[in-house]
Each structure stands twice: as structure tokens, then as C-alpha cells.
Amino acid sequence: MKLLTHNVLTSKCIRGVTVGYPLLIKATNVKVSEVEFKPDFVAKVLPKIEWDVLANAAESLGHWQNLPKELPNNYENDTDFLKKIHRVLLEVEVIQGELICPESGRKFPITNGIANMLLNEDEV
Amino acid sequence: MSRPEHLAPPEIFYNEDEAKKYTQNSRIIEIQEQMSERAIELLLLPEDTSCFLLDIGCGSGLSGSVLEEQGHFWIGMDISTAMLDVALEREVEGDLVLSDMGQGCPFRAGAFDGAISISAIQWLCNADKSHHRPVQRLYKFFSTLYACLSRTARAVLQFYPENDEQMELVTSQAMKAGFYGGVVIDYPNSTKAKKFFLVLMTGGNVPLPKGLGTEGDSNGVDYAKRERVKKQRGKPLKSVKNWIQEKKERRRRQGRDVRPDSKYTGRKRSGRF
Numbered sequence: 001m002k003l004l005t006h007n008v009l010t011s012k013c014i015r016g017v018t019v020g021y022p023l024l025i026k027a028t029n030v031k032v033s034e035v036e037f038k039p040d041f042v043a044k045v046l047p048k049i050e051w052d053v054l055a056n057a058a059e060s061l062g063h064w065q066n067l068p069k070e071l072p073n074n075y076e077n078d079t080d081f082l083k084k085i086h087r088v089l090l091e092v093e094v095i096q097g098e099l100i101c102p103e104s105g106r107k108f109p110i111t112n113g114i115a116n117m118l119l120n121e122d123e124v
Numbered sequence: 125m126s127r128p129e130h131l132a133p134p135e136i137f138y139n140e141d142e143a144k145k146y147t148q149n150s151r152i153i154e155i156q157e158q159m160s161e162r163a164i165e166l167l168l169l170p171e172d173t174s175c176f177l178l179d180i181g182c183g184s185g186l187s188g189s190v191l192e193e194q195g196h197f198w199i200g201m202d203i204s205t206a207m208l209d210v211a212l213e214r215e216v217e218g219d220l221v222l223s224d225m226g227q228g229c230p231f232r233a234g235a236f237d238g239a240i241s242i243s244a245i246q247w248l249c250n251a252d253k254s255h256h257r258p259v260q261r262l263y264k265f266f267s268t269l270y271a272c273l274s275r276t277a278r279a280v281l282q283f284y285p286e287n288d289e290q291m292e293l294v295t296s297q298a299m300k301a302g303f304y305g306g307v308v309i310d311y312p313n314s315t316k317a318k319k320f321f322l323v324l325m326t327g328g329n330v331p332l333p334k335g336l337g338t339e340g341d342s343n344g345v346d347y348a349k350r351e352r353v354k355k356q357r358g359k360p361l362k363s364v365k366n367w368i369q370e371k372k373e374r375r376r377r378q379g380r381d382v383r384p385d386s387k388y389t390g391r392k393r394s395g396r397f
């Protein structure tokens with residue numbers, strides 16, 4: 001699971017959960033793998049990112065690289081900045097671990113980098 | 125032909141064996157890729173920008189690979205671990221989530237610039253478990269899909285409705301969830317090439333384009349494309365060689381590194397290695 005995915009993933013499909021966001025990450029295996037850098041994609045997706053959620057997630061995994069606490073203005077042409085964000089969003093990956101719903105405490109396992117969001121019959 | 129949805133639930137039907145067979149079959153690959161291209165075309169994304177897309181029932185990533193090829197980044201959701209494992213093996217760029225679309229799309233509001241689904245949502249019309257209610261599952265799916273799309277986004281879902289009732293069932297639940305749009309039918313007069321694309325819009329009603337291979341499909345379809353379509357009429361499958369060449373040409377247009385064509389392009393290997 002990439003941190004971009006984590007940034008948009010919720011547990012709101014559980015009955016009774018209203019927001020289900022952000023999910024808490026407990027990681028036991030984190031990998032950084034190279035992904036082709038597309039500055040225009042990063043610049044375009046950034047306005048949709050919940051910056052605090054990204055910061056907390058990356059920090060908890062030890063991959064925040066001293067990025068600023070707030071999203072700076074005029075980042076479109078700041079290649080260094082976009083590269084760092086690219087790394088955080090797309091290259092850092094949780095391979096094993098779990099996600100925890102902030103409202104219900106329900107745990108979702110992450111195996112081989114894939115978050116298992118399947119719910120039981122009595123949860124939907 | 126028997127429909128896989130009648131044989132077993134998707135997570136059982138798409139087991140390790142089936143996932144491998146599916147992803148190695150060159151005819152399947154070709155058809156899935158063609159339908160994915162058409163779906164992306166119907167998404168009407170802003171030109172020359174990389175978008176953030178959702179692929180519903182992404183399977184082993186055949187549809188996702190086409191999204192990648194066109195420069196987009198995707199998240200795929202699927203209910204079959206075996207299919208997702210093959211996607212991992214294929215080292216797709218997109219990120220994968222194991223989930224059941226009938227339980228909803230587990231994403232926050234406005235996350236995606238668009239969504240596609242290729243050959244998956246007909247599965248929602250079946251009750252695979254005693255507690256499944258197809259109408260409710262369809263509604264849950266469409267309403268949560270609506271929520272996770274940005275306000276100008278579209279969703280294009282190619283599917284195989286079993287009959288008119290299913291088509292009606294699926295479309296009515298999509299509309300009830302707030303979507304505008306309807307079904308575009310490509311090649312309606314060909315039993316083999318006929319394809320259904322549910323085109324859903326979030327931001328107001330815009331007339332749907334005509335299906336390919338219909339009278340007057342000039343509407344919104346450019347000349348080159350119509351020519352290509354004309355050539356295909358009656359023989360839905362391109363030859364392997366043409367297909368490879370077209371694919372190379374596409375990649376060249378995207379400025380990618382592509383091997384030059386030679387007399388060996390698209391030929392079978394002699395097997396004398």
C-alpha cells in the first residue's frame with residue numbers, strides 16, 4: 001500500500017462508521033521501490049492530498065525527509081520538492097502490517113502490499 | 125456460452141488457475157485492452173495530463189496497464205486475491221486493494237479524476253451469498269462510487285448484461301445514486317463485437333456519444349478513428365501484427381522508446397531456440 005492510497009482510503013463502508021478516516025498504520029515491513037517520476041502528476045494530485053495525514057503517515061514510517069509541515073505555495077516548478085513528494089506518495093510502500101479504523105478499531109491486514117478491506121457479513 | 129457469474133462467486137471462480145489462464149490468453153488480453161482504450165476515450169479526460177483513476181474489478185491489471193500506458197496513475201480494487209497476485213507478478217504500477225465493490229468503494233470524497241471498470245460489474249447482479257441483495261449491493265456500489273469521484277469526473281463501466289432486465293437494473297441503480305448518463309453500445313449489429321459501456325457523469329447531463337459501428341457515429345468520433353473502425357467491421361479481431369504495430373505507434377506518439385518495426389514484428393517465434 002502506497003501512501004497515496006492511504007491518503008484516500010477509508011473504513012466508512014463499515015456499518016455505523018461515518019468518516020473512517022484517516023486509518024492508522026501499523027507497519028511491520030516497509031519498502032521503497034523506484035517509480036517513474038512524473039512531475040505533472042504529482043503537481044496535479046497535490047491539491048487533493050490531505051497534507052497532515054500524509055505527513056503523519058510518512059513520519060510514522062520514517063520517510064518524511066524533513067518536508068514542511070504545511071503545503072508550500074508555488075510548488076509546481078519546484079522539482080526537488082515534487083521529487084520528494086513523489087517518493088512519499090508513490091515509492092514508499094507498506095508491505096506487511098495493518099490499518100486500523102479510527103472509529104471502530106477494526107483492523108485491516110496488509111499482506112504483500114495489498115490492503116484487505118473486505119468486510120464480514122455483519123459489518124455491512 | 126455459460127456465464128462465469130453462474131458458476132461460482134468471483135473470488136472462487138478467479139482462483140490461481142483461472143487467474144493465470146486469463147492473463148496469459150492473448151485473445152483475452154487483446155479484447156480487454158481494446159475495451160479499456162475505448163473506456164478511457166469515453167472518460168473524456170483533459171488532454172495530455174496524468175490523472176488519478178480508480179479501476180473497479182481490476183483483476184490482474186490488464187485494464188490498468190492501458191491506463192499506465194496512457195500516463196495515468198490508478199488504484200485497483202478486486203475481490204480475488206489470485207487475480208491481484210498475478211497483477212503483483214506483472215509488476216503493475218497501480219496500487220491494489222482487496223475489496224468487494226458490492227460493499228462500497230472505500231475511498232474519501234472527491235478522490236478520483238475518473239473511474240473505469242472492464243468486464244466486472246455484471247457480477248453484482250448475482251446473489252452469491254444468502255445475504256446478498258443485488259439491488260442493495262448495486263446501489264451501495266454506485267452511491268459510494270459517486271462520492272469518491274471529483275465533481276467533473278466520469279465513470280465508464282464496460283459490462284456484459286445478461287438481458288434487458290439486468291441492463292435496466294444496473295442503470296436504474298446508477299441513476300438513483302445520482303449519476304447522469306446511460307449506456308453506449310458499440311457495434312450493436314455484431315454478435316461478437318457488440319459491447320456495452322455504462323457512461324456515468326457526476327456534473328450534469330451531457331448527450332452521450334454514439335456507439336462505434338452505428339449509423340452516424342461521426343458524432344464526436346474523429347475521422348481517423350472511424351476509418352480504423354470501418355476496417356474492423358465484420359472482423360472484430362485485428363491481426364497480431366497490426367495490433368503490435370498500432371500499439372508501438374501509440375507508444376511512439378507518447379514519446380516512448382520503441383523498437384523499430386522489422387520483418388519479424390508480430391511473427392511467431394520459430395521455436396528453434
Ligand SMILES: C[S@@+](CC[C@H](N)C(=O)[O-])C[C@H]1O[C@@H](n2cnc3c(N)ncnc32)[C@H](O)[C@@H]1O
Pocket residue numbers: 134135138156180181182183184185186187201202203204207223224225226241242243244247248
Ligand atoms: C473478467 S475480469 C476483468 C479484470 C480486468 N478489469 C481486465 O480487464 O482484465 C473480472 C474481475 O472482476 C472481479 N470482480 C467480480 N466481482 C467483484 C466484486 N464484487 N468486487 C470486486 N471485484 C469483483 C473479479 O475478481 C475479476 O478479477
